Structure formats: C-alpha cells, structure tokens
Amino acid sequence: xxxxxxxxxxxxxxxxxxxxxxxxxxxxxxxxxxxxxxxxxxxxxxxxxxxxxxxxxxxxxxxxxxxxxxxxxxxxxxxxxxxxxxxxxxxxxxxxxxxxxxxxxxxxxxxxxxxxxxxxxxxxxxxxxxxxxxxxxxxxxxxxxxxxxxxxxxxxxxxxxxxxxxxxxxxxxxxxxxxxxxxxxxxxxxxxxxxxxxxxxxxxxxxxxxxxxxxxxxxxxxxxxxxxxxxxxxxxxxxxxxxxxxxxxxxxxxxxxxxxxxxxx
Numbered sequence: 001x002x003x004x005x006x007x008x009x010x011x012x013x014x015x016x017x018x019x020x021x022x023x024x025x026x027x028x029x030x031x032x033x034x035x036x037x038x039x040x041x042x043x044x045x046x047x048x049x050x051x052x053x054x055x056x057x058x059x060x061x062x063x064x065x066x067x068x069x070x071x072x073x074x075x076x077x078x079x080x081x082x083x084x085x086x087x088x089x090x091x092x093x094x095x096x097x098x099x100x101x102x103x104x105x106x107x108x109x110x111x112x113x114x115x116x117x118x119x120x121x122x123x124x125x126x127x128x129x130x131x132x133x134x135x136x137x138x139x140x141x142x143x144x145x146x147x148x149x150x151x152x153x154x155x156x157x158x159x160x161x162x163x164x165x166x167x168x169x170x171x172x173x174x175x176x177x178x179x180x181x182x183x184x185x186x187x188x189x190x191x192x193x194x195x196x197x198x199x200x201x202x203x204x205x206x207x208x209x210x211x212x213x214x215x216x217x218x219x220x221x222x223x224x225x226x227x228x229x230x231x232x233x234x235x236x237x238x239x240x241x242x243x244x245x246x247x248x249x250x251x252x253x254x255x256x257x258x259x260x261x262x263x264x265x
Contacts, residue, residue, distance in 0.1 A: 054082050054095065061096045061126060064177045065119050073108075080106055093130065097123065114186040117170035124162050128197045129205045131160035136201065136258040142251055149265040153227040155251075156262035160199035161222075163215070164207070165192050171207070201258050213237040217250055 055078050059066065066074045077099075084106070085098040100123065103109040104116035136158055145153060164171070169187045176183040194215050197207040210218070213234055220230040231243045238246060254260050 051082060053092075054087065057092045057095050058099070062099065062119060062122050064174050065099075065115070065122060067177050068118060068173070068183065069115070077102070077109065093126075099123070112186065113188070114168050114170060114173060117166060117168050118173060121164055121166070121170050121174055124164050124197055125205050125207070128160040128162050128199050129203075131158070131199060134158050134261045136261050137255065137263065139252055139255045141263050142255060145263060145265060151226065151228040152265045154224065154264045155221040155254075155260050156264070157222060157254075158198060158259055158261055160197075160205075161259055162197040163210075163218070164195040164197055166195060167192050171195055171209075198257065198259055206257070213246065214250055217247060218254075 058078055058081065069077060081096075081099060081102055084102060087095050089095065100116045100120040103119050104113070109115050167189055169184060169189070171193075173183040173186070194210050194212075195207050196210045196214075196218070197205065199205050216233050216237060217230045220233050225233075227247065231247055234243050234247060251260075
C-alpha cells in the first residue's frame with residue numbers, strides 16, 4: 001500500500017479513536033449520511049458501545065470495590081476513569097491498571113485511602129490468576145537434596161506468586177464484602193501487613209497473611225539468594241537456634257502449597 005494511503009488510514013483511525021473518547025475530532029465529517037438512520041445516531045451507537053465495553057471491564061475486574069463504593073460513587077469512578085485513563089493497550093485485561101492510582105489521587109476518593117488499597121488488592125489477585133502456567137514440585141524434591149548441598153539451595157517460584165503490602169485493612173474489608181457481611185471500619189496500620197498470593201493447581205487464587213520472618217526469607221529466594229543467605233537474614237528476626245528448623249518449615253509449607261517449580265543447588 002502506498003505511504004500516502006497508509007498515512008490516511010492512520011489519520012482516520014486516530015480521528016475515530018478521538019471521537020469514541022469524546023475528544024475533538026473531524027471523524028463525523030468523514031461519514032456519509034445513510035437514511036433512514038441519521039449519521040449522528042449511528043455514530044452515537046458506536047460511541048456508547050465503546051464506553052459500555054470499558055465499563056463492563058471495570059465491573060468485571062472490580063466487583064468488590066463496586067460494592068464498597070455504592071452506585072453513585074461507583075458511577076463517578078467509572079466516568080472519571082474512562083475520561084482520565086483512556087485505554088492505550090490492545091488487551092482490556094490491563095485497562096483497569098490505573099484505578100488504584102486514580103483512587104489515591106482524585107477527589108472524592110483520595111479522602112478514603114481504603115479505596116486505593118482495596119482496588120490494588122483486586123488487581124493483584126487478577127494478576128496472580130492470569131499468570132503463566134508452570135509445573136510445581138512437591139516436598140519429595142526437597143528431601144532428595146543431599147545434606148552437603150543444602151547451603152547452596154535456590155528456589156524458583158511459580159509465576160503467580162505475589163506479595164501484597166497492606167497499610168490499611170483492605171484484605172479484611174475485601175473478605176467481608178466477598179462474604180456479603182458488613183465490612184470493618186477502615187483502620188490504618190502502624191506497620192504494614194503482608195499477604196502471600198498465588199494460584200493453586202486447581203487454578204484458584206489463594207492468599208495468606210505472612211509474618212516478617214517468612215516475608216524476608218521469601219524475598220531472599222525471590223531475589224535469587226540461597227539457603228545460607230536466607231538463614232543469615234532470618235537470624236535478624238528470630239533466635240539463631242530456631243533458624244534452620246524455621247527455614248525448613250517455610251520451605252515445606254511453600255512446597256505443599258504448590259508455590260515452587262524448581263530447586264537448584
């Protein structure tokens with residue numbers, strides 16, 4: 001196709017997208033009238049369908065957030081988000097990635113920090129659910145490692161493994177709303193709470209609260225550290241005498257939950 005025609009097509013596409021987003025565009029002048037349905041009406045159908053599809057995506061990705069907000073505030077969120085965060089990616093899977101940011105920055109939502117954290121938790125659950133597949137190993141793999149190689153053990157985790165850093169009780173709120181019971185009042189934490197999130201072998205997303213010692217050991221392995229380094233880091237959180245047993249317990253727990261895909265030495 002000649003370069004000129006390619007440029008014309010790109011320009012037409014840009015005008016069409018601008019029209020769909022409600023921005024100034026000459027796209028309407030490029031459409032011929034075809035009675036009995038007026039051009040304005042026909043174009044309005046496309047524009048409404050575009051916005052409805054984006055709203056359906058927000059509805060699907062953030063059902064618990066929508067319940068917490070209620071109809072009026074949720075409608076406000078949808079309107080602001082579609083206007084301020086227009087879709088720039090081919091897959092709608094990523095369209096709502098900016099919702100936590102909007103809730104943290106835009107009034108009236110920014111006055112309620114629980115909202116951004118609740119949205120962020122829903123997004124990380126989606127991210128874990130959509131992660132790539134990988135074959136996991138069980139505790140027998142750990143038992144087969146010779147004792148002399150234990151100091152050099154490194155772990156590869158399932159692609160779905162995530163850690164959620166919570167500074168307000170968003171997860172407890174999410175759990176209450178999911179169970180259709182009254183959520184707790186928002187409560188800021190003096191220290192962050194951490195949640196381990198993953199997709200199990202039945203393709204269901206799971207999560208559990210983890211303490212500081214499990215977090216630092218997990219992060220050590222996620223960062224490529226070995227068993228020896230993990231024990232050294234862990235000794236800053238618990239008694240040195242407890243470190244080897246606690247480390248093995250954490251490894252067994254992760255293997256039992258299907259979080260690990262490989263053990264190397």
